[in-house]
Amino acid sequence: MLDVRELQRRAGAYRPEEFERRYRGLFFVGAMAPLPTQSDHGFERGSTLNDLEAMPRRRARDPGSDDEVPFVLRIRKTERNHATHHISVGRAANNDVILLHPTVSKLHALLVVEPDAEGLRLGRLLLQDAGSSNGTRVNGVAAQPLGRSATPIAPGDQIVFGHVTCTLVDARSLRTWVQRLAPV
Numbered sequence: 001m002l003d004v005r006e007l008q009r010r011a012g013a014y015r016p017e018e019f020e021r022r023y024r025g026l027f028f029v030g031a032m033a034p035l036p037t038q039s040d041h042g043f044e045r046g047s048t049l050n051d052l053e054a055m056p057r058r059r060a061r062d063p064g065s066d067d068e069v070p071f072v073l074r075i076r077k078t079e080r081n082h083a084t085h086h087i088s089v090g091r092a093a094n095n096d097v098i099l100l101h102p103t104v105s106k107l108h109a110l111l112v113v114e115p116d117a118e119g120l121r122l123g124r125l126l127l128q129d130a131g132s133s134n135g136t137r138v139n140g141v142a143a144q145p146l147g148r149s150a151t152p153i154a155p156g157d158q159i160v161f162g163h164v165t166c167t168l169v170d171a172r173s174l175r176t177w178v179q180r181l182a183p184v
Helices: 004-013 016-022 050-054 171-180
Strands: 026-032 069-075 087-090 109-115 122-129 136-138 151-153 158-161 164-170
Touching (some): 164 171
Antiparallel strands (some): 026 164, 109 122
């Protein structure tokens, strides 16, 4: 998870092309209610990775807060997951993109980057639901499960993992999104 405050600072400090150069790639952006304190979060033991520590949490002084907290997740392959042909999304610590929320399955969805026709550049990004309990939707339509045709996704698409809504953005849209946020 990227630090939204730092992104806001950099979006204001860097020229647009410099920000885009530093933040190449694709991201999931959105907002969710903070997680309860770590002792009662309900996730499996052992998933307290650095990413879990960075997820929004309620502070002790505002236990009833329902305010949503913005988040930015970089979409990329990591060393946490050894499968080379996809990027995993879910709440378990071994996913490439960790999205901690009770409605997100341990392994919720898979992203595959399809090469272009010549195999020279990256082509479309495809999404498949990995048999999640609460489903995955792209622009309001249920994503296909594994073994069926994958759903193409592109910047600007709204993706819902369980009950967590994200928007897929590129670096230019990320800069605009963080600039529009109220100071965090």
